[in-house]
Amino acid sequence: MDVNTLRILATLACFATFIAILAWAYARSNRARFEEDARIPLLDD
Numbered sequence: 001m002d003v004n005t006l007r008i009l010a011t012l013a014c015f016a017t018f019i020a021i022l023a024w025a026y027a028r029s030n031r032a033r034f035e036e037d038a039r040i041p042l043l044d045d
Helices: 003-025 028-038
Strands: none
């Protein structure tokens, strides 16, 4: 394999990981959890 081929594969793997993280973060099933986690700093002890 050529070095440029490895660079292309690494770039594609990073891009696919980025898209997967975006899909996970914007999934509707995670919305309630993220809303709850966003309120943690505002809770009084």
